[in-house]
Amino acid sequence: MPSPRVVALYRHPVKGFTPERCDSLTVEGGRVRGDRVLAVRLGDAGEPREVAGGGWWPKQQIVTLMDTPGLARLALRYDEAGRRLTLSLGGRVLADVTLDSAGRAQFASAVAEFVRTLPEAVDLSRPGRLPLRLEGDGVTPRFQDRVGGFVTAHGRASLEALGVALGDAALDERRFRSNAAIEGLDAWAELGWTGLVRIGAVEFRAERPVGRCVATEANPEDGVRDRPVLTTLTRAIGQAEPQFGVLLTPLGDGVIRVGDRVEAGDP
Numbered sequence: 182m183p184s185p186r187v188v189a190l191y192r193h194p195v196k197g198f199t200p201e202r203c204d205s206l207t208v209e210g211g212r213v214r215g216d217r218v219l220a221v222r223l224g225d226a227g228e229p230r231e232v233a234g235g236g237w238w239p240k241q242q243i244v245t246l247m248d249t250p251g252l253a254r255l256a257l258r259y260d261e262a263g264r265r266l267t268l269s270l271g272g273r274v275l276a277d278v279t280l281d282s283a284g285r286a287q288f289a290s291a292v293a294e295f296v297r298t299l300p301e302a303v304d305l306s307r308p309g310r311l312p313l314r315l316e317g318d319g320v321t322p323r324f325q326d327r328v329g330g331f332v333t334a335h336g337r338a339s340l341e342a343l344g345v346a347l348g349d350a351a352l353d354e355r356r357f358r359s360n361a362a363i364e365g366l367d368a369w370a371e372l373g374w375t376g377l378v379r380i381g382a383v384e385f386r387a388e389r390p391v392g393r394c395v396a397t398e399a400n401p402e403d404g405v406r407d408r409p410v411l412t413t414l415t416r417a418i419g420q421a422e423p424q425f426g427v428l429l430t431p432l433g434d435g436v437i438r439v440g441d442r443v444e445a446g447d448p
Contacts (some may be wrong), residue, residue: 185365185443187380188337194259195243195266195360196324197252201259205438208383210433213332213360215261217324219280219317225309227413230328233444234321237328244292244303244313250399250406251299270295277373280319301381301406320406327428333359333391335426336366343425346417347408355401356410357393359426362445369418370406371427374445381441384432390424397425 183339191200196217207214210233219246229236246252255275258267263278264280268289276282276291293313297300304312317324335357344352353360363371363378374387414423 182239183365185336185363185445187361187437187439187441187443188364189354189362190437190439191355191358191362194218194260195257196220196240196243196259197249198387199267200358204426205436206360207434207436208292208332209434211231211431212325215324216322216360218319219266220324221289221313222316223303224311224313225307227265232328232330233321234318234323236316237323238316240326243324244296246396246399247394247403248301248303249296249299250301250396251296251404253399253401253404255295259442260317261319268292272312280315285315285324288313289315299404306406318398319355330412331388331428332361332385333357333426333428334361334363334371335359335391336368336371337364338366339363339371339425343410343413343418345384346413347410349408352408353401356397356399356408357391357425358396361437365443371445372424374427376446377432378429379442379444381438383435383437385429387445387447388430390427391426393423 190203190206192203192215193200196214198306213379222238223242225237226242229238240247251389256269266274266278268291276287276288289329293305296305340352340354372390378387398408400407400408414420
């Protein structure tokens with residue numbers, strides 16, 4: 182079998198919104214530069230936990246695909262250099278703003294108006310839920326699902342095995358919002374990684390498999406919950422808890438690229 186290699190890389194500038202497919206990712210300070218640098222939090226989210234770069238809230242206190250799968254219908258572009266966000270639906274621009282106070286409020290309001298139209302969405306009618314607020318400086322990655330951050334990766338063979346179990350040969354890996362997709366591994370091999378992992382010249386420590394939530398059941402094009410991912414992982418695949426992909430802690434800074442060789446094993 183050929184050596185495992187990276188075949189796709191992703192980052193997600195605004196948590197829960199459109200991913201960016203990249204040729205390379207810069208790992209810096211234990212996270213991916215430009216990944217989850219912004220998030221839309223609920224008005225009653227409460228006090229954040231402190232992490233590098235500011236506060237952090239759990240995903241239950243942020244507008245995400247878990248509660249609001251219809252977010253997948255929105256197209257988002259983030260101009261990092263200009264600190265500018267553009268949000269559109271079917272080619273119609275809903276917001277085109279910079280990250281000043283007025284722009285943040287306009288973006289959050291546009292998200293709230295869209296969410297109100299969805300049959301499956303976080304309940305904005307509860308007292309205190311509004312206004313939504315756009316958090317983050319647009320630079321510092323700090324809104325990953327887990328307060329420790331981590332870089333996430335999955336094997337394409339695992340994706341294919343899950344697709345077979347679901348009866349979907351074209352299962353879209355964007356459902357899982359990983360940073361890296363890898364070819365050349367046996368199905369589910371990455372779930373058993375321990376110790377040191379090298380991607381190109383960057384070293385990581387394998388932590389544990391990624392526990393999955395209902396967000397993975399939403400089609401990344403239209404937000405429709407069309408695949409029973411969680412029960413398929415437990416019943417058909419035989420997992421005790423639904424898991425897909427692996428959490429990696431970077432042990433240093435560097436750049437990972439599509440085509441990079443991947444090596445994993447005990448130190």
